[in-house]
Amino acid sequence: MNIAWYIVLSSLLFATGAVGILIRRSPMVILLCLELMLNAGNLALIAFSRMVGNQEGQVFALVVMVVAACEVVVGLGLIVAIFRRKLPLNVDDLRELRG
Amino acid sequence: MEAVLFFIAAIGALGGAIGVVAMRNPFYSVLALLAHLFSLAVLFLLLTSAFVAAAQVVVYAGAVMVLYVFVVAYVGGAGESAWEPIPGQRFLAPVLGIAIFTELSIAVLSSALLALDTKGPDVGSGFGNPAAIGHLLLEKFLVPFEASSILLLLAAVGAIVLANRRADGEAVTPSGHSAPKARPEGVTASPSPGATR
Numbered sequence: 001m002n003i004a005w006y007i008v009l010s011s012l013l014f015a016t017g018a019v020g021i022l023i024r025r026s027p028m029v030i031l032l033c034l035e036l037m038l039n040a041g042n043l044a045l046i047a048f049s050r051m052v053g054n055q056e057g058q059v060f061a062l063v064v065m066v067v068a069a070c071e072v073v074v075g076l077g078l079i080v081a082i083f084r085r086k087l088p089l090n091v092d093d094l095r096e097l098r099g
Numbered sequence: 100m101e102a103v104l105f106f107i108a109a110i111g112a113l114g115g116a117i118g119v120v121a122m123r124n125p126f127y128s129v130l131a132l133l134a135h136l137f138s139l140a141v142l143f144l145l146l147t148s149a150f151v152a153a154a155q156v157v158v159y160a161g162a163v164m165v166l167y168v169f170v171v172a173y174v175g176g177a178g179e180s181a182w183e184p185i186p187g188q189r190f191l192a193p194v195l196g197i198a199i200f201t202e203l204s205i206a207v208l209s210s211a212l213l214a215l216d217t218k219g220p221d222v223g224s225g226f227g228n229p230a231a232i233g234h235l236l237l238e239k240f241l242v243p244f245e246a247s248s249i250l251l252l253l254a255a256v257g258a259i260v261l262a263n264r265r266a267d268g269e270a271v272t273p274s275g276h277s278a279p280k281a282r283p284e285g286v287t288a289s290p291s292p293g294a295t296r
Contacts, residue, residue, distance in 0.1 A: 001101060001102055001145070001218070002215065002217060002218060003215050003216075003217065003218070003219060004207075004216060005105065006146065007204075007207045007208070007215065008207075008208070009109050009112070009113070011200050011203035011207070012113060013113065013116050014199065014200075014203065015196040015197065015199045015200035015203070016113070016116040016117060016196065017120075018195070018196055018199055019120060019192050019193055019195070019196035020116075020119060020120035022188070022191075022192035022196070023188065023192045023193075024120065026125060028128075028170065028171065028174070029119070029125055032125075032128050032129065032167070033119060035159075035163075036119060036132070036135070039135070039136070039139055039159075042151075046143055046146050046148050046151060047146060049146075049148070050146040050147060050219045051214045051217075051219045052214070052219075052220075053220040053226075055148075055226060055231055055232065056235060056239070056240075058148045058150070058151050058227055058232060058235075059232065059235050059240050059243075061148075061151050062151060062236070063243060063247055065151075065155070065158060065159070066251060067250070068159075068163075069158065069163060069254070070251060070254035072163050072166060072167070073166070073254045073255060073257075073258045074258055074261065076167070076170045077258035077261035077262045078261055079170060079174060080170065080173065080174070080261070080262040081261045081262055083173070083174045084262075084264070089174060
């Protein structure tokens with residue numbers, strides 16, 4: 001398959017994740033949609049790495065995976081803290097910082 | 100054969116992504132993301148990056164998804180309200196998504212990257228295997244590798260601080276232990292305060 005197919009699929013997955021972030025209210029599902037967007041970026045990185053025949057793009061993808069794991073850990077810690085304080089798990093109700 | 104595998108994996112990845120967005124129950128969203136991640140690992144294998152595919156399955160589908168399932172089971176799948184703070188948000192969001200997709204596709208496909216219409220250069224069987232990636236990580240990219248390990252450590256410490264029981268604004272005695280009567284009553288399965296420390 002040509003590299004362009006992978007790039008188009010990657011942008012489609014990115015758009016799906018962005019739509020999910022826009023329409024969902026639960027912080028947990030929003031974190032999952034962030035994962036979708038990061039993975040779409042990973043797919044593009046690896047496709048371009050294959051396109052130029054250079055393995056360094058795969059190292060970039062590994063670093064993106066590390067950043068995604070950190071984001072998941074901190075985000076889930078935040079969700080547990082919100083739940084412990086008995087605040088609503090809904091991003092529309094958590095609007096104190098909105099101004 | 101490769102095209103068939105690509106389309107199966109692409110449909111799996113796209114279906115998993117749509118499932119994450121569309122499922123009402125967060126638990127099913129996590130399962131859909133699991134299918135998405137496995138399909139993506141197949142795509143990585145098609146792009147001859149074996150080590151990243153293995154890391155994807157082990158790190159994401161293994162560790163991160165277990166973490167998600169734990170938190171979903173702890174918090175519970177709360178239903179979302181139908182109230183929309185922005186009128187027409189559910190109709191505007193897919194329009195914006197289609198706009199993003201169109202823009203990204205135009206930006207990449209109309210660029211001057213001539214190699215986009217090829218399968219990439221012929222690479223040997225050693226392309227993207229663990230030995231090659233390990234050489235790159237430990238020789239050329241040693242500083243980013245160590246920096247990412249420090250980032251992981253900081254994230255772990257941050258998660259412990261965030262989810263710590265003493266950060267709940269409860270009454271804290273001078274010895275540093277929270278008073279047992281101030282524990283949240285909604286948490287029934289939590290161990291006793293003496294067992295947590």
